[in-house]
Amino acid sequence: MEGIKSSIPRKILAFILLTLGDFALFYVSGASFTHGLGVYAGLWGFAAARFVILSVLALFILGDLAPVLIRFIATLSLLPAVYETGTKLLYDGFSECGFSSDWWCWLMGSGASVAAALFWEITIPDADEAASEKKSKQKSRVLFMRVLRLFRPDLPLLLGGLVFLSLAVLCDMFIPFYTGKVIDILGAHYQANEFTMAVIFMGLFSLGGSVCAGGRGGLLLCAVGSFTCRIKLKLFETLTKQEIGFFETIKTGEITSRLSRDTKSMGMTVCLNVNVLLRTFVKTVGMISLMMSLSWKLTFLVLMETPVAGAIQNVYDTYYQRLSLAVQDAMAHANDTANEVVSNIQVVRSFNAEKHEANRYNQRLKTIHELKIRRDTVRAIYLLVRRLTGLGMQVLMLYYGRLFIQRGQMTAGNLVSFIMYQSDLGDNIRTLTYIFGDMLNSVGAAGKVFEYLDRKPEVSTEGTLAPDQLKGNIQFKHVNFAYPTCPGKSVLQDFTLELKPGQMTAFVGPSGEGKSTCASLLQRFYEPQSGEILFNNEPLKSYEHHYLHKKIVVVSQEPMLFTGSIKDNISYGLKDCTDREIEDAARKANAHDFIMLLEKGYDTEVGEGGGQLAKSERQRIAIARALVRQPQVLILDEITSSLDDDSEQKVQPQCPNQTLLVIAHRLKTIEGADQIVLIGNGRVQERGTHQELIDMKGHYYRLREKLSTNGHSP
Structure with a gap:
């Protein structure tokens, strides 16, 4: 405990020094580095120098570099070079931050780097975590990847769902774009042909999005049904192979809960969440691209919300997942109590213990109720904080949007399109952070199922002897x-x-x-x-x-x-x-x-x-x-x-x-x-x-x- 307490001030000091060092490096050397070596060589040379200097500085202060810190420094160093190179190749020009040492550019770049590093940390598990796949010590991300591997027989259905998903997202993305065009047409010189074509395209994209969304949902639900049947059969076969001592130590209610409830939760929650995750991710990437074309400044401003939302989400996931697992265990205990009473109803009746058993079951239900209240309270607080964060970002966006219109940097139609994108983008980013956390929560049920699937019977059934003639000695x-x-x-x-x-x-x-x-x-x-x-x-x-x-x-x-x-x-x-x-x-x-x-x-x-x-x-x-x-x-x-x-x-x-x-x-x-x-x-x-x-x-x-x-x- 003392070691943990002593390391906290050290980490805070390291964070402050690294922040000041990076800003000084960016302010003093960024633009001069670029002009001195040429555009591309300067961008990538500065990125390499920035990575080396920050890594050495962190190593000197902390004495060791954690993998997550290396990933963040790499993202922080490489993201500006990647962005400016992509901007040059796609739009034949650099952004205003490409040759600037302005603090605003440094702040936006750092915010985007934090968002990218956070998304990396959430979605890609460490190798050492993947190697720790051991019963109760299984990490949520490892469990999630393991559940996905069990969907391998349903790959054709999943691929079909992914195709429909991509088409539905593409159709949905262009609806706000043409909405802004309609507003610009109505507000400027009205052209009947342009207005008609914009409305027709809006209708076609809406129809295509609806049809593809239906196809996506149908295929994924078929995959869920197939997965649930397969995992239930696999778990049932594993349970029937366990030794008798296993069933004497494990309650019947817990086994039936894992077999009926948790297997269904694995299929439904994980697969449907993957559907939402992929749809939201593809849509988010497309929206960011369209928003960058409308106003890259407002886009960076909107993206600064991501690190804050990610930090809030991580805190929420920690508590919510813990309480969700506690609720699952409490429900298993309640089911076990009910099964025990129903199975032995004659004994209960003969000893006049109906009231006693009702009180015992009531205590189980009270425990579930209390845990659910705590879990729902955590969720309510999380939703409140999340909405306040989104509201604050909307106020900032409208304020700067008005300034950009006054300066002639964007039209009113572009701002309307941007607002529509931002509304969806904010929901999508929050959905990305939430849905991944929800998937981690859902695989909590998979942890118990995998414990049973991985369990080897203590009484081996691997004998091979089967003689034709046998005496009964x-x-x-x-x-x-x-x-x-x-x-x-x-x-x-x-x-x-x-x-x-x-x-x-x-x-x-x-x-x-x-x-x-x-x-x-x-x-x-x-x-x-x-x-x-x-x-x-x-x-x-x-x-x-x-x-x-x-x-x-x-x-x-x-x-x-x-x-x-x-x-x-x-x-x-x-x-x-x-x-x-x-x-x-x-x-x-x-x-x-x-x-x-x-x-x-x-x-x-x-x-x-x-x-x-x-x-x-x-x-x-x-x-x-x-x-x-x-x-x-x-x-x-x-x-x-x-x-x-x-x-x-x-x-x-x-x-x-x-x-x-x-x-x-x-x-x-x-x-x-x-x-x-x-x-x-x-x-x-x-x-x-x-x-x-x-x-x-x-x-x-x-x-x-x-x-x-x-x-x-x-």
Whole structure:
């Protein structure tokens, strides 16, 4: 902090000395330099000398030259030479400042240089910023360029829009020009032919501008629609590839907000702002050219507003962008709260927490409201200052315009044309500074989207192993695991176990001791912190992702069905699944009989989340969905809680050639298992058949006795 405070006076001193040095150099050496060496050599020689002297002076005072300072000195030095050379080539003459050392010329040249340097700084990012493309540290300009690169497939539409844009701008630019001509014709010697031609040209340019503007808007809106669909699909694909731990740490409301709202904002705001930016830029350049032909003095006077407007805009952008990002985050939190309550409305109702949730949601809305008030207040102050600046410039322009008419340097018609151009030019310059800032604000939403797009899943899916023949041998070797949400709490500790092909293994034990965690690790929802899991003597991560999830299938206690028919849910994720295979799987899952009793059979709609079916029916369809894949390893996680004894016995014996893993609290369910594993404290405490464990009279025996004593079916 002390270093920053000490550098501020130094920078102020440097600014003062550089300003005085440049004015002295301009006043003493400008004209003499030009006359001494000849016109062009003098102009460019003085520009080079000015650049070297100012750079050396800045280096001596500051000790280092920042890139932005080098760019400003280069612009300040070269702009007069470029302008005078262009004036000579286009108009065969120099401006009044070409050979003058007047302070007025120095002031106008400095103002134009500041405007050019500011526009350069806004539009062209530094190389070091482009190299810092890292997640949350991404700069707004880098993000914006990245969004533009995503529009590459829509290049034909964008080019077509650019052509229409250029034509519309050209038509709009000439309307004020012919308006001034009409006034001069009416005020001087009236010529009917000249008046008619001027009116006809005005009408043609107006019609052409309207038609081209419509074509431009249509093509760009098509590009926006195409971009939005493409980026939504790309983000959705990226999200579905993330590990399960990612969804446990990120709120659902935030994800849906990025997917629905921010992707649309990226396409709409950026593309439409680029449209406005290009149109305004082309129009501004053309207007300045026409204004220079009417009065270069008034043009320089008008351009002096640009640095002031740019400084105001930069201050506004800093605060507005920060508040806009805060509003986006607050809205994501509010959406998450609403989604959470709607998803768990039964729990909210059962605990009489409606008022509590309404208050919680109200607090979220109040936060959004307060942030929006602050954001809108900043915008209101900015608009007020911007309008006052424009009004002051208009007063100055009218004052000097009257003087120039009195001196015969311009006509009344030229002044009217100039005023019309100046009105549009002021709006265009403010639009240029505003629209670029607005684009930077809009890519704030893109920052979160790119964070998701750039994120690499912590659980890799890059395995390639997919053998034709596979046995269902599973080995846990010294596995240690803790969930990402609670990294300090170990769920499995030095867990070692083997599941043999063709056998039924049952996991029993108290809740929260690691039984379902083993099933999650087998599905590669997570990676163990140490140890490894082998499938057919190969690490799980070596297998191709889709192949692995076809060979290892889990049916959970609370199966989720998707909106659609029973047939669609059984064949979910399979491209070439026949009706015969679907029916065979349903028979094995003891679901065929109740399905055929339904009015539409396998074409019956299950409703959202399977809500049209009973819990036991959803369970059987989920089992059929697993069996239709003909998995090598089938995991049944607490499914028997929703099945009666008859259905339970009909489901499990249908897997004679598979490795069957059953996780259950009902001990009667797994008495016939080939291997019963009692898990406690994240370790294998006991292992054996039902009779072997009873004879041991250990933890399993005591657990069975406890359940019998409490009146539960063992």
